[in-house]
Amino acid sequence: MYKNNSREPQPNHLEILKNNSEIDSNHKFVKTQTEQQLAFILSNFLQYGVLIANVVVLWGGILYLIEHGSETAQYQIFQGTSAELRSPISIINTVLSGSSTGIIQLGLLILVAIPVLRVIISFLTFLWTREFVYVIITALVLCSLGYGLIGAY
Numbered sequence: 567m568y569k570n571n572s573r574e575p576q577p578n579h580l581e582i583l584k585n586n587s588e589i590d591s592n593h594k595f596v597k598t599q600t601e602q603q604l605a606f607i608l609s610n611f612l613q614y615g616v617l618i619a620n621v622v623v624l625w626g627g628i629l630y631l632i633e634h635g636s637e638t639a640q641y642q643i644f645q646g647t648s649a650e651l652r653s654p655i656s657i658i659n660t661v662l663s664g665s666s667t668g669i670i671q672l673g674l675l676i677l678v679a680i681p682v683l684r685v686i687i688s689f690l691t692f693l694w695t696r697e698f699v700y701v702i703i704t705a706l707v708l709c710s711l712g713y714g715l716i717g718a719y
Contacts, residue, residue, distance in 0.1 A: 604691055608684055619677040626669030633666055647671075682711050 650656045651671045660668030685708050692700040 600695065604688075608687065611687070612680060612684060615680040615683075616677065619673050619680065621673075622676060623670055623673030626666050626671075626673060629666035629669060682708075682715075685711060 648667075650660050651667060654675060657668055657671045657675055661672050685704055689701065689704040689708055692698075692704055
């Protein structure tokens with residue numbers, strides 16, 4: 567192997583690329599500190615968000631069973647969700663009035679909002695780090711999510 571006699575520091579086993587990602591000597595990608603922090607934040611956000619949503623749904627379910635547990639279910643006629651449980655603002659108003667079905671719907675709303683918020687956080691992070699390819703990709707994903715959520719009305 568070629569031996570370098572100069573006193574200049576040589577990169578040991580890492581090549582630093584233009585976009586600050588790194589490749590080690592085995593040609594495997596190594597995450598930078600910023601990427602590791604973002605991955606840690608997003609994984610914790612998803613983990614605790616789903617946990618919170620499950621606790622809210624469980625709490626609403628327990629309250630619902632306490633209120634309506636002895637009633638007989640009527641499955642002959644389909645009854646959809648009432649109008650007061652179809653928009654986020656009315657769900658919050660229903661929860662504030664103490665409705666157990668409103669609490670269940672709030673838990674489901676939180677569960678749906680978590681991935682949307684993750685995409686928003688990713689979009690802002692990519693915008694802040696000036697990785698414009700990922701900004702465009704996450705913007706397209708955000709537009710698709712927005713169209714899907716708004717198009718439901």
